[in-house]
Amino acid sequence: MDSELLSFRDVSYAYPGGARLSARFPALRGHAIDSVTFSVATGSAVAILGANGSGKSTLLQLCNGLLDPDSGAISWQGSPMDRSRSGLTRVRSQVGLLFQDPDDQLFAGTLFQDVALGPLNQGLSRSEVRERVQDALEKTGLSEYADLPPHVFSHGMRKRAALAGVLAMRPKLLLLDEPTAGLDPESEERLLEIMTDLVDRGVSILVSTHDLDLARMWARDTVILDRGRLAAFGPSEQMMSNAELLEATGLRRRACRSSFGEDRMAAATGFGRVSRMGKP
Amino acid sequence: MRSIEEAACLSRWRDRTVEVCILCFGLALCAVSIPSVFAGGVVFAAVCCLVAVAGVPWAGYLRKLAVAGGFVAVSVLPLSVGVVFGPRFELYFDRSGFETAILAVARAVAMLSVTLLLVHTTPFPRLLVLLRVLRFPETLLELLALVHREIFLLDESFSRLRRALACRDGGRGAKHGIHALGLGAAALFVQALRRSERIERGIASRASVDGTVRFWEEPIKVRPLPLSCALGVPAVLAAWIFRGRLGF
Numbered sequence A: 001m002d003s004e005l006l007s008f009r010d011v012s013y014a015y016p017g018g019a020r021l022s023a024r025f026p027a028l029r030g031h032a033i034d035s036v037t038f039s040v041a042t043g044s045a046v047a048i049l050g051a052n053g054s055g056k057s058t059l060l061q062l063c064n065g066l067l068d069p070d071s072g073a074i075s076w077q078g079s080p081m082d083r084s085r086s087g088l089t090r091v092r093s094q095v096g097l098l099f100q101d102p103d104d105q106l107f108a109g110t111l112f113q114d115v116a117l118g119p120l121n122q123g124l125s126r127s128e129v130r131e132r133v134q135d136a137l138e139k140t141g142l143s144e145y146a147d148l149p150p151h152v153f154s155h156g157m158r159k160r161a162a163l164a165g166v167l168a169m170r171p172k173l174l175l176l177d178e179p180t181a182g183l184d185p186e187s188e189e190r191l192l193e194i195m196t197d198l199v200d201r202g203v204s205i206l207v208s209t210h211d212l213d214l215a216r217m218w219a220r221d222t223v224i225l226d227r228g229r230l231a232a233f234g235p236s237e238q239m240m241s242n243a244e245l246l247e248a249t250g251l252r253r254r255a256c257r258s259s260f261g262e263d264r265m266a267a268a269t270g271f272g273r274v275s276r277m278g279k280p
Numbered sequence B: 001m002r003s004i005e006e007a008a009c010l011s012r013w014r015d016r017t018v019e020v021c022i023l024c025f026g027l028a029l030c031a032v033s034i035p036s037v038f039a040g041g042v043v044f045a046a047v048c049c050l051v052a053v054a055g056v057p058w059a060g061y062l063r064k065l066a067v068a069g070g071f072v073a074v075s076v077l078p079l080s081v082g083v084v085f086g087p088r089f090e091l092y093f094d095r096s097g098f099e100t101a102i103l104a105v106a107r108a109v110a111m112l113s114v115t116l117l118l119v120h121t122t123p124f125p126r127l128l129v130l131l132r133v134l135r136f137p138e139t140l141l142e143l144l145a146l147v148h149r150e151i152f153l154l155d156e157s158f159s160r161l162r163r164a165l166a167c168r169d170g171g172r173g174a175k176h177g178i179h180a181l182g183l184g185a186a187a188l189f190v191q192a193l194r195r196s197e198r199i200e201r202g203i204a205s206r207a208s209v210d211g212t213v214r215f216w217e218e219p220i221k222v223r224p225l226p227l228s229c230a231l232g233v234p235a236v237l238a239a240w241i242f243r244g245r246l247g248f
């Protein structure tokens, strides 16, 4: 039986000033995360789906103690998350977070230095740090760029560089915030291989994404967030076959499904029915 | 900035931090003590040879030298004009002032060429390692490393903002230029604040709760042959510059 790694019980979080904003603009809610309860077991592959602004990034930042919940409880490995300095250091060295914007986490002068940052903070020996950095760079296909500064990379390469920085920490739980956005198909495939390999080795992964295919093909379980609330949590297959749920939470287009939508799209693009292009 | 950093990362001397620093320190001493414009020319010629050996791209190097040197050269004008405030206001050409100014400019340009050689051949992170070996305060070095990265991010944000503005307003004319600059600077300020908050989270997420950042540093190696060249070149140059005073 898989043991429980991380669990959320009735967790709510509001950004400072959120209440005032939501009073004027109801669409911007006071709570970015609102009474969320779910748990992640060791070795699980979970996708977090949700429309823009539904709270995916906020949820991930709560998972490694970067944000403090306003109410509710977060447990790590069976006990309440220790928020003392040493406790947080321990949690963060076991829970790796890949940010949505790679520039938020690339701050060293060279790629090698950047990837080495986490392992150095973990207090590892130089030889071990070097070994981990080389391994992470190899996995992400960036070995030959180790001595270059991050600003010469394209967005997709920065994303892979940021991922290398997290992989080098060898976390027990990996939080990936829209890792495939902006990656080319080859890099995406490589990333999926890395993710699958890690899960096989017992690492748990939580991926926030808008990509239903990723959730369907890779994730065993799926969390669906809707305006900060947990709309559903369960096996991916079950979630993905629930068209109503996907539409209600803004994860699937309504317009394109109906023939009316197809005709409207055809009128807009002038190409005839999109799905039948080349086959009149 | 970007081109300097890129040149440094691709330079043949990128791993020779100590040797390059010694070489440039020696050349800088020669540059500030040249007795004549001709000697300045010789130092400059020597630096140009080194630029070629190090594989620094010429065009970028000379362009930066021309811009910086141009600013310095402007100072020749006020120094070579004398003013008499008598019963009659008079302007005249001051020969000694001109000669002093020309010598000062020669020294400044020689010094600039050496500084540019250093930054085009030594990546900034390597310079920081050297500063650490020289016992610069840890906090200052950490700050320098983060500021270095931030400068590039802000530069990138700023050029993106300007391009986006140019797309929408055509981007032509002085009025548009000033407008774009003002808007860009204001937006940049907000972005810088947000970014600092996000970078703080980024650092914290990698197991650094107290905010200290430990950077990986390759140990500095010094090889005998490059070291002797780094010592020899300035020594030969200095011997030639001061040959009169040294008695040969």
Ligand SMILES: Nc1ncnc2c1ncn2[C@@H]1O[C@H](COP(=O)(O)OP(=O)(O)OP(=O)(O)O)[C@@H](O)[C@H]1O
Binding pocket: A015, A016, A018, A028, A029, A032, A050, A051, A052, A053, A054, A055, A056, A057, A058, A059, A100
């Ligand atoms: N720094 C912040 N300050 C105030 N409010 C914020 C901040 N970051 C996010 N929010 C608000 O919190 C809510 C959830 O944001 P979050 O970034 O977690 O959404 P998301 O699901 O990751 O969206 P996306 O798909 O666009 O990345 C949004 O309503 C947003 O406006």
Ligand SMILES: [Mg+2]
Binding pocket: A056, A057, A058, A100, A177
């Ligand atoms: Mg997000």
